[in-house]
Amino acid sequence: MNHTIAFEIIQKYEPIEEVKRAHQMSFEGFIRYMGSSECLIFKPDCRRVYQDMTHPxxxxxxxxxxxxxxxxxxxxxxxxxxxxxxxxxxxxxxxxxxxxxxxxxxxxxxxxxxxxxxxxxxxxxxxxxxxxxxxxxxxxxxxxxxxxxxxxxxxxxxxxxxxxxxxxxxxxxxxxxxxxxxxxxxxxxxxxxxxxxxxxxxxxxxxxxxxxxxxxxxxxxxxxxxxxxxxxxxxxxxxxxxxxxxxxxxxxxxxxxxxxxxxxxxxxxxxxxxxxxxxxxxxxxxxxxxxxxxxxxxxxxxxxxxxxxxxxxxxxxxxxxxxxxxxxxxxxxRDNKTQFNPNKPPKQSDPVTLTIRLISGTQLPPSSHSSSNKADTLVILELFGVPNDQTKQQTRVIKRNAFSPRWNETFTFIIQVPELALMRFVVESQGLIAGNEFLGQYTLPVLSMNKGYRRVPLFSKLGESLEPASLFVYVWYIR
The missing domain is CATH 3.20.20.190 (Phosphatidylinositol (PI) phosphodiesterase)
Incomplete structure (x- = not known):
């Protein structure tokens, strides 16, 4: 991050004037910045119409x-x-x-x-x-x-x-x-x-x-x-x-x-x-x-x-x-001479290696079995795409903590056809008898994922925002 961008971030999010004048950022300012839309996992460029809209x-x-x-x-x-x-x-x-x-x-x-x-x-x-x-x-x-x-x-x-x-x-x-x-x-x-x-x-x-x-x-x-x-x-x-x-x-x-x-x-x-x-x-x-x-x-x-x-x-x-x-x-x-077949690995593949470090969660939704934030929480990372790319991995269970669980686990995905791939983050509460309970999710295209330290907002089964519930992750891939 260059000095100009850092200065703009400090001016925008740092609440303490003395710290701001020193061109520094307090913990409160950092939290405000990380909780802003600028740090969401979804790329800002993808929030506007950027594709060629003149095709048939x-x-x-x-x-x-x-x-x-x-x-x-x-x-x-x-x-x-x-x-x-x-x-x-x-x-x-x-x-x-x-x-x-x-x-x-x-x-x-x-x-x-x-x-x-x-x-x-x-x-x-x-x-x-x-x-x-x-x-x-x-x-x-x-x-x-x-x-x-x-x-x-x-x-x-x-x-x-x-x-x-x-x-x-x-x-x-x-x-x-x-x-x-x-x-x-x-x-x-x-x-x-x-x-x-x-x-x-x-x-x-x-x-x-x-x-x-x-x-x-x-x-x-x-x-x-x-x-x-x-x-x-x-x-x-x-x-x-x-x-x-x-x-x-x-x-x-x-x-x-x-x-x-x-x-x-x-x-x-x-x-x-x-x-x-x-x-x-x-x-x-x-x-x-x-x-x-x-x-x-x-x-x-x-x-x-x-x-x-x-x-x-x-x-x-x-x-x-x-x-x-x-x-x-x-x-x-789109190519009417294409050789693409989703059921077979591409002959000339340029796979993407996606790394996601799932660090922590913030104010995750409570389980229906508990009125407090004492749920046993885990996160499932599901990759959807062509059959060879479809897979899922999950974190360990954090016991009795849905308020600020910390996983700090790293997951790697090799994606053959990233143009068609979607990543779905699913938060669940572990259940021993009735099975796991869905708490929230967020889905987005893999190539629309912002790199670096990012916040993953969560949505309910009905698609409603569960703000301020979110996950904190680090994302990296090369393409």
Whole structure:
């Protein structure tokens, strides 16, 4: 650290004027500095949008939600606007709207053929319009089943089937009324000839305004990507257009990953691919998204309402690039001649050796079995990435001390594909009968880790900050 930086730190954090004038720092000043945002483990540069945002959409990982309107289970639970609001606040950029026939030709949103409650389509649009760009300026992609089938329903006027033209008119009117004159609108009129456009500016790439026949106008709203059923990698190579995307269930995708991983990677270099939870996850549980990020799937859709490991990985990965919801994929997942296969060690690997010394903890959350800070605490360091990189190590247990436990243990990780790796710090309380109890966690990309002495903030299972609870670590790697 040079003298100028040291002087600035002293001036900013040293509370004792006499010490400050002597260009020194007291213990109190040092504690204030170490507790500041400047000493967090997450790199300051990664808190802003720093990646090239002019690539086509298929070159990005996109923060994506599944059945966004649901806030509980998939069969009986409520549909609620909070599903959209909370997902947008968490940086989600791909939302799902299931539009169905409602009473008096007013479209509704719910999980079709189930007992979930219904939302008015127009209120969903109002919520998205209000919250989509409060913190983020980048595009929202909307997967809308009704709009996705409009080209097939243009001539079915008067039919009672899902997607009928009368309902389309209501959809168009809802958009017209809510977003009149809004800069959030993106149309083919101001995007001539761009079916999949770059994402260098804000906008909602779903709705446009053009005074023509309603059904035709609505079908033409799909200007970014058209949904097509996935048949096979060979079929896609021969027939799929660059602006056509496909959705694959997690079970089928997992089989393809095991049998044809390299083909899967080549597929995602060309086409937007969305992975969604299997139908048997009626409790809105989630799968591990890492295995599908490893093969370049752009939209790995999760149930945002369900906390746990998958959402920890989701939130941690998309911290990067200013939490914009868009992450530029590594070059080896964008090159349509790539040889990358996540199931095999890279032939020309430049592994990173990551060293983490876990020094201590501060005011860790109390165990539910104890009202004081007397929990028996330990920390697990979990590395997620390609299969060869996945591993975890843990500290010893510090007995009856969650207030200021000291471990001072060093851990080393050899990471073959650091561009895809996430590190998850998990604090637990040891339990002899019921098993260990989760106390807090923090997840972030390995290459977004700040070197040196750093503070690791902790978050609850629901994703809430547990400040001032934190870990104190030393991080080092060379790349």
């Amino acid at each position: 959409l298929n070159d990005y990982f996109i923060s994506s939600s599944h059945n966004t309107y649901l806030i509980s289970d998939q069969l009986l639970g409520p549909s609620d606007l909070w599903g959209y609001v909370s997902a947008l606040v968490k940086g989600c950029r791909c939302l799902e709207i299931d539009c169905w026939d409602g009473s008096q030709n007013e479209p509704v949103v719910y999980h079709g053929y189930t007992l979930t409650s219904k939302l008015l389509f127009k209120t969903v649009i109002q919520a998205i319009h209000k919250y989509a760009f409060l913190a983020l300026k980048f595009k929202i992609l909307v997967k809308n089943k009704k709009i996705g089938t409009l080209k097939e329903t243009r001539e079915r006027k008067g039919s009672n089937k899902h997607g009928q033209v009368e309902e389309c008119e209501e959809i168009y009117q809802a958009v017209e009324d809510e977003i009149e004159g809004s800069e959030a609108l993106v149309s083919s009129e101001n995007n001539p000839g761009k079916e999949i456009e770059t994402i260098s500016r804000g906008g909602l790439p779903l709705f446009k305004k053009r005074k023509v026949k309603v059904a035709l106008a609505l079908s033409d709203l799909v200007i970014y990507t058209k949904a097509e059923k996935f048949r096979s990698f060979q079929h896609s190579r021969l027939y799929q257009q660059f602006n056509e995307s496909s959705s694959i269930g997690e079970s089928e995708a997992r089989k393809l990953l095991k049998l044809k991983a390299h083909e899967f990677v080549l597929h995602t270099t060309r086409f937007i691919t969305r992975i969604y939870p299997k139908a048997t996850r009626t409790d809105s549980s989630n799968f591990n998204p890492q295995e599908f990020w490893n093969i370049g799937c752009q939209m790995v859709a999760l149930n945002f309402q369900t906390p746990g490991l998958p959402m920890d990985l989701q939130n941690g990965k998309f911290l990067d690039n200013g939490s914009s919801g868009y992450l530029l994929k590594p070059q080896f997942l």
